[in-house]
Amino acid sequence: MAAPDTDRAPAGTSDEGRTPSVVCSHVSITYRVYGVGREENDAEGSVRRLLSRSTRGVGVREVHAVRDVSFVAYRGESIGIVGRNGSGKSTLLRTIAGLVPPTSGSLWLGGKASLLGVNAVLMPQLTGRENIWIGAQALGLTPAQVRARFDDIVDFAEIGDFLDLPMASYSSGMGARLRFAISTAVTPDILVVDEALSTGDAHFRARAQERITQIREAAGTVFIVSHSDKTIKSMCTRALWIDEGRLLADGAPGPVNGLYARKYGRHRQVWRQRFEEAARIEEVEGPEAAARYLRRWERRTAP
Numbered sequence: 001m002a003a004p005d006t007d008r009a010p011a012g013t014s015d016e017g018r019t020p021s022v023v024c025s026h027v028s029i030t031y032r033v034y035g036v037g038r039e040e041n042d043a044e045g046s047v048r049r050l051l052s053r054s055t056r057g058v059g060v061r062e063v064h065a066v067r068d069v070s071f072v073a074y075r076g077e078s079i080g081i082v083g084r085n086g087s088g089k090s091t092l093l094r095t096i097a098g099l100v101p102p103t104s105g106s107l108w109l110g111g112k113a114s115l116l117g118v119n120a121v122l123m124p125q126l127t128g129r130e131n132i133w134i135g136a137q138a139l140g141l142t143p144a145q146v147r148a149r150f151d152d153i154v155d156f157a158e159i160g161d162f163l164d165l166p167m168a169s170y171s172s173g174m175g176a177r178l179r180f181a182i183s184t185a186v187t188p189d190i191l192v193v194d195e196a197l198s199t200g201d202a203h204f205r206a207r208a209q210e211r212i213t214q215i216r217e218a219a220g221t222v223f224i225v226s227h228s229d230k231t232i233k234s235m236c237t238r239a240l241w242i243d244e245g246r247l248l249a250d251g252a253p254g255p256v257n258g259l260y261a262r263k264y265g266r267h268r269q270v271w272r273q274r275f276e277e278a279a280r281i282e283e284v285e286g287p288e289a290a291a292r293y294l295r296r297w298e299r300r301t302a303p
């Protein structure tokens, strides 16, 4: 397993005979959030702001979502991204998909990236049939290509009689299947899947896995964000662990998941037990006693 080292070439660049599809070099992504933090709303503050032309004091907060991340992805790889909530996984994926530019560093793509999640395009008030037409054309298919692939999309989505009903009436699993079917109607060079697999049942996941394998075999690269280590282990050939925006591990899914679980698995388990205890205390002694109990633990574990 390669430990990321910012002074060396990104993991895997020395491998010969493989074609890189994504080269992510020292990428950092910072969001600027306005209207939060300390405000200077008095007249003096406003004048100072105008004179200095600076944004200080207007409540701008910077969120360093991704910090100095480097790696090389190759054609034929399926890469799982793991990490706690808010660690920067989706931000990294959105950057690979071309939706969020890196604040610094560089990103090179050897093909077209497609983000699985045509959510923005699919409309709940329209039927599955109408959404297939709109979604597939939004991905760049011509009407003739949509016509040719229509039945395949419907078969994969398994929406049956719901095809002519509004998507708003679909279960979350049906919606996920239809989105997946539309997004993969075109074989993308780089497919980016953000949690889209978590809503499906075992049968859907098996077929999604098959589709992902087909894309990999067609020399594509797949990125998958998932909180399920089962999904990462069964669908990925490699995993990246992102923690507080930094790449902490890059290697085979088993060992990377193992490192991640070693750092946070026990922590999660311990807190689950504490919340159960807090619920018991709340029942017997009331909410204030439960809050006191949790605050005591928070103080003890605060960094």
Ligand SMILES: Nc1ncnc2c1ncn2[C@@H]1O[C@H](COP(=O)(O)OP(=O)(O)OP(=O)(O)O)[C@@H](O)[C@H]1O
Residues within 6 Å of the ligand: 031, 032, 033, 063, 064, 065, 083, 084, 085, 086, 087, 088, 089, 090, 091, 092
């Ligand atoms: N559009 C945004 N504007 C400002 N901050 C954002 C934005 N999107 C994400 N963030 C912040 O960036 C950090 C990383 O978020 P991101 O969604 O990439 O994490 P994640 O690992 O995908 O989390 P999760 O597992 O909960 O989906 C978080 O602190 C989040 O609050």
